[in-house]
Each structure stands twice: as structure tokens, then as C-alpha cells.
Amino acid sequence: MLYSLLADLVLLLHLAYVLFVLFGGLLVLKWRRAAWLHLPAVAWGAFVEFSGWICPLTPLENWLRARGGGQGYEGDFLEYYLLALLYPDGLTRATQTVLGAIVISLNLAVYGWLWRVWQRP
Numbered sequence: 001m002l003y004s005l006l007a008d009l010v011l012l013l014h015l016a017y018v019l020f021v022l023f024g025g026l027l028v029l030k031w032r033r034a035a036w037l038h039l040p041a042v043a044w045g046a047f048v049e050f051s052g053w054i055c056p057l058t059p060l061e062n063w064l065r066a067r068g069g070g071q072g073y074e075g076d077f078l079e080y081y082l083l084a085l086l087y088p089d090g091l092t093r094a095t096q097t098v099l100g101a102i103v104i105s106l107n108l109a110v111y112g113w114l115w116r117v118w119q120r121p
């Protein structure tokens with residue numbers, strides 16, 4: 001039971017991290033120092049997507065699920081939880097590259113907008 005609960009907590013942490021990578025730039029508008037956490041998170045998220053690596057939280061979640069008597073899954077977090085809804089055939093390298101480009105583009109747009117806001121008199 002404890003392992004299953006921990007696996008669920010890792011899952012929620014993973015989802016929160018993905019959301020932070022995608023939308024954390026908006027926090028920077030209110031708290032500029034959040035950029036010190038957000039920019040490295042974006043770099044890691046984009047690196048994982050472009051390199052085809054699996055985030056370390058995925059094997060941790062699978063290990064906890066196995067210890068809790070559940071079943072882990074193949075692939076990575078995005079493929080199993082998020083892309084299964086959008087791309088039922090699975091995650092391909094081309095899709096991962098597109099996702100990495102979305103992470104970079106979205107954050108460049110947000111930080112470009114923030115830069116313009118901060119430059120106003």
C-alpha cells in the first residue's frame with residue numbers, strides 16, 4: 001500500500017514538473033526569481049525530449065509500483081499517460097522532437113513577452 005501511494009505521489013510530481021516546464025514562465029511575471037528554477041527545468045525537459053532519454057521519475061514510479069504489487073509500464077511518462085490520449089499508436093522519435101520544439105517555442109514566446117513587459121517604462 002505504501003509503495004502504491006508513493007508511486008502515485010511520484011506520478012503527481014512528474015505531472016506537476018511537466019506543467020511547470022510548459023507554463024512556469026507565466027510564474028516569472030509575478031516572481032522574477034522563478035526563472036532560476038524554470039529555465040533549468042525547461043532545459044532538462046527539452047533535453048530529455050530531443051535526446052530520447054527517459055526521465056528518472058519514470059523508472060522510479062515503475063519500481064515503486066512493482067514493489068507495491070502493481071504493474072509498471074514500458075516507455076516514458078509522456079507516452080504512457082499523456083500521449084496515449086493524443087497518439088494511441090505510441091511515441092515516436094519524430095513526435096518527441098516536435099514535443100521538444102513545442103517546449104522551446106512556448107517558452108521563448110513567454111519569455112519574449114515578459115522581456116517586452118519588463119522593458120516598458
